[in-house]
Amino acid sequence: MSNTKYILGSFEHPDDLMDGIDKLQKANISIYDVYTPMPIHGIEAKLGVPPSRLPIAAFIFGLTGTLSGISLLYYTQYKDWPMIIGGKPAAALPDWVPVTFELTILFCALGMVATYYFRNHLFPGRAPRVMDLRATDDRFVVAIDAKENSNHEEIESLLKDAGAVDVLHNERKYVSYE
Amino acid sequence: MGTHGHTTYNFDERFEFTGKAKTFSLVAIVVGIIAIAYGFMVNGAERTFANLLLMGYYFTGVCAASACFMAIQYVAQAGWSSGLIRIPQAFASTLPIAAIILIVIIAAGLFTHNLYHHWHHEGLTDPDSPHYDALIAGKSVFLNAPAFLARQVIFLGTYSILALTLAKFSYQEDLNGGLSSYRKSFKYSALFLVIFGFTTPIWAFDTIMSLEAHWFSTMFGWYNFAAMWVSALCAITLTIILLKRAGYISWVNENHLHDLGKFIFGFSIFWTYVWFAQFILIWYANMPEETVYFYKRWEPEYKPWFWLSLIINFVCPLLVLVDRDAKRKESIMLFMCILLLAGHWLDYYIMVMPGTVEDHRGFGITEIGTAIGFVGLCAFLMLSKLAKHPLAPKNHPFIEESLHHQI
Numbered sequence: 013m014s015n016t017k018y019i020l021g022s023f024e025h026p027d028d029l030m031d032g033i034d035k036l037q038k039a040n041i042s043i044y045d046v047y048t049p050m051p052i053h054g055i056e057a058k059l060g061v062p063p064s065r066l067p068i069a070a071f072i073f074g075l076t077g078t079l080s081g082i083s084l085l086y087y088t089q090y091k092d093w094p095m096i097i098g099g100k101p102a103a104a105l106p107d108w109v110p111v112t113f114e115l116t117i118l119f120c121a122l123g124m125v126a127t128y129y130f131r132n133h134l135f136p137g138r139a140p141r142v143m144d145l146r147a148t149d150d151r152f153v154v155a156i157d158a159k160e161n162s163n164h165e166e167i168e169s170l171l172k173d174a175g176a177v178d179v180l181h182n183e184r185k186y187v188s189y190e
Numbered sequence: 191m192g193t194h195g196h197t198t199y200n201f202d203e204r205f206e207f208t209g210k211a212k213t214f215s216l217v218a219i220v221v222g223i224i225a226i227a228y229g230f231m232v233n234g235a236e237r238t239f240a241n242l243l244l245m246g247y248y249f250t251g252v253c254a255a256s257a258c259f260m261a262i263q264y265v266a267q268a269g270w271s272s273g274l275i276r277i278p279q280a281f282a283s284t285l286p287i288a289a290i291i292l293i294v295i296i297a298a299g300l301f302t303h304n305l306y307h308h309w310h311h312e313g314l315t316d317p318d319s320p321h322y323d324a325l326i327a328g329k330s331v332f333l334n335a336p337a338f339l340a341r342q343v344i345f346l347g348t349y350s351i352l353a354l355t356l357a358k359f360s361y362q363e364d365l366n367g368g369l370s371s372y373r374k375s376f377k378y379s380a381l382f383l384v385i386f387g388f389t390t391p392i393w394a395f396d397t398i399m400s401l402e403a404h405w406f407s408t409m410f411g412w413y414n415f416a417a418m419w420v421s422a423l424c425a426i427t428l429t430i431i432l433l434k435r436a437g438y439i440s441w442v443n444e445n446h447l448h449d450l451g452k453f454i455f456g457f458s459i460f461w462t463y464v465w466f467a468q469f470i471l472i473w474y475a476n477m478p479e480e481t482v483y484f485y486k487r488w489e490p491e492y493k494p495w496f497w498l499s500l501i502i503n504f505v506c507p508l509l510v511l512v513d514r515d516a517k518r519k520e521s522i523m524l525f526m527c528i529l530l531l532a533g534h535w536l537d538y539y540i541m542v543m544p545g546t547v548e549d550h551r552g553f554g555i556t557e558i559g560t561a562i563g564f565v566g567l568c569a570f571l572m573l574s575k576l577a578k579h580p581l582a583p584k585n586h587p588f589i590e591e592s593l594h595h596q597i
Contacts, residue, residue, distance in 0.1 A: 098476070
């Protein structure tokens, strides 16, 4: 038993990559993940990646912003120290709309950025998780979990067959932790 | 080498304008004519003219904003929309006829004093006359009949010529291929957008805001543009869904629908933004010459419609179309398009009616019938244009991108 943890097939062209994915799936080899330097249409559906849940987070952050805005205005303008401005009632709802709107947008935007960074391990000081550095440059990389799929030679020949220019047998998951 | 699923589509497919679609649109036109005749006899010329103006403006606005949609796609060099560009193109090709109808309505209304009588009346600008109105006299440099009609003809004429030119380039592209048509489309689209962008507010000031010439709002032009734009997007989407249901344009799928849904959602919010920006300043400043507009719209017969318009045009799209799956479902989008088209009719109704109709106010056969008539007319003219050319611009440089569009 080798110490290989992940087998990485890197391709020069996205069409070759898609071909490789097809071949692996036909041979019942489970794909751990695919890394590409640019988005490829249709790849999520092919890999069965579930749709992103970022919109749900965005909605919840937005709602938090709306409620914060209304609570802030309710407390400061009406409850704590009722203020009459321009002859309008203290709880003048139309006046509250701009502030509530802006806070909704602010919470939503900042919350989404934070969620995105959190999910992708991208906050400052954190080493990025990269399995093959060239996937961030010009290579299309498909990663296969070597422990789950034991027939390493078959995988290598399948990848080479599909046009992989390089097949790596990595003994550690992330190469970017140096 | 390609492993993408390549489906071949028949790009020479043409829409056949026969059967139910033709019957229904002709029946609707007849209903409209009867309703207009009924209006003149029972409800009075004033209310009928207000209805004609409302629908003429709505129809022209949808066609002009469709031309704007087309121009934006060319200027942005957008690929996703190239497969469905023939539908806004058909609307844009209808613009000259819509514009002529609107100009006839406006001119007839102006000279019979059924429309625009707030600024167009004997002696309003004559200091010796008992009808002298200093405010209107001050505005008469801009608001006088010859200048007003000239502006209508120049604006609508320019939009029409440019819309027809853009459509012509696209048909030439079908025949000749190559990039020269596309390059010309790009230039003319940029020109159209600059002209359209700067003149639509003035066009809206003229056509609708001057009905109540004592009142003014600088927001009004953009508010009208937003209404036009949303209703054009809904009309385009509705046509696409109905064409798909009839078995046409199989290359347009839920991804394109999703993008149109995003447009409708986003610009419904934009409409509300502009609506509210106009409202809050007037409400907050509370100056009589400005609040008169909302005062009239808060009279008992208009107040429920006023709030209903906000619910349909803002709350409904906000709650329904915020969801990704909703934008991708044909049935939900179909429902929302019809709802928003009705909602923007209501929006225009609230803009037009309180300032024009003094006697015989109300909502009845004339309103519904005129609306049905113009929908039939729009459908008839637009579908006739659509049937003349293939449903796909097969030589469009980005047509492949549109076929593989995925979001």
